[in-house]
Amino acid sequence: MKERNYGIDLLRVISMIGVMALHVLGHGGVLANTKILTLNYNIAWLLNILFCSAVNCFVLITGYFGGGSKNISRYTNLIVLWLQTFFYSVVIMLLFVIFGGAWNIKENIKALLPLVTTQYWFFSMYFGMMLFAPIMNEFVNRTELKKVIVILLSLVSTFTILSIVDGNVFELKGGYSVLWFIVLYMCGATLNKIQSVYEFDLCKVKRLTYGMLFGTWISKLLLDYISLRLTGGARFGNILLGYTSPTIFIVSCGLLIIFSNIKCNKLIPFLKVVAPLTFSAYLIQDNVYVRKYFITDKFAFLADKNVFILIIGIISSAILCFAVGCLIDSIRNFLFRKFKIKYRIYNVLNMMFNK
DSSP: OOOOOHHHHHHHHHHHHHHHHHHHHTTTSHHHHSOTTSHHHHHHHHHHHHHHHHHHHHHHHHHHHHTTOOHHHHHHHHHHHHHHHHHHHHHHHHHHHHHHOOOOHHHHHHHHOTTTTTSSHHHHHHHHHHHTHHHHHHHHHHSOHHHHHHHHHHHHHHHHHHHHHOTTGGGOGGGOSHHHHHHHHHHHHHHHHHHTTOOOOHHHHHHHHHHHHHHHHHHHHHHHHHHHHHHSSOOSGGGGOSTTOHHHHHHHHHHHHHHHTOOOGGGHHHHHHHGGGHHHHHHHHTOHHHIIIIITTTTGGGGGSOHHHHHHHHHHHHHHHHHHHHHHHHHHHHHHHHTTHHHHHHHHHHHHHHO
16 A cells, blocks of 8 residues: 655645634735835735745645545545535534624535635536546546646646636636636545656746746736736736636645655654545635624734735744634544544445445
């Protein structure tokens, strides 16, 4: 059995903290309240660009690990993930209704149907992607590696380059789509397959990754400055900032390769405990009620603080959200293990597959 790559698990944890930092910057009101082209504005957007690859990384990781898993295990994990989502969607809704008076029949119904109402956009896209996982795995595992690479390069280059012109090209919706997640999954699985026969030059990968990251940031600042001078407003700076941006995609793949080569033996006990809790930390922080009452515009005060306070405030807030989410989910995880939820689901699916 192939040894688990805990460097990838480390990337999973860091990516989820990055997602939470994006929420602090965006929903929290930091980006909207920094004065354009000031030092705080430039640094806030640098952090946003740095963390923008986190969502892509999370899906790439699924493909990286998922390429060799069996269908029964894959569907078991997917159902458990749905149960986690339903659990937090309903429980948090009930808590806010009972103790906070947040009674809204429309929102309450949405909480009961988190998948079909896209209560959590990432989970809805992720669930849709996983339904195609067996097909994608067959394609990547059974097709000659060179052919897989050529096909994926054609897809990715077409999607990412055209998305610069129109983020919704091919219904990609700027990366908020099942289609984009499918492409990312296949790329993650393919990178794993490539690494089984080829060793990347890490120095070159790091230079390319950091170069793309820095280049995206510079393009943001330059386009903001030029458009501000010509039109009186910053209009084109975000052209490379979407999930489907070619530069963000390269950064995401680069980070996956870099972390897959990190040896973190001392962190293995920590990662074994925390990595399985990462997704639920997201479910808690990005819940519609939690976002409304605890995140939206609650971090706008950081926008005009000292730049060091700005950086520390954003990162520490994200880490705090992550830690609290993991702590809460450890209780849910204990209950699921206590009642052997995953084991029971696996047995039911195994019986269905055998029949």
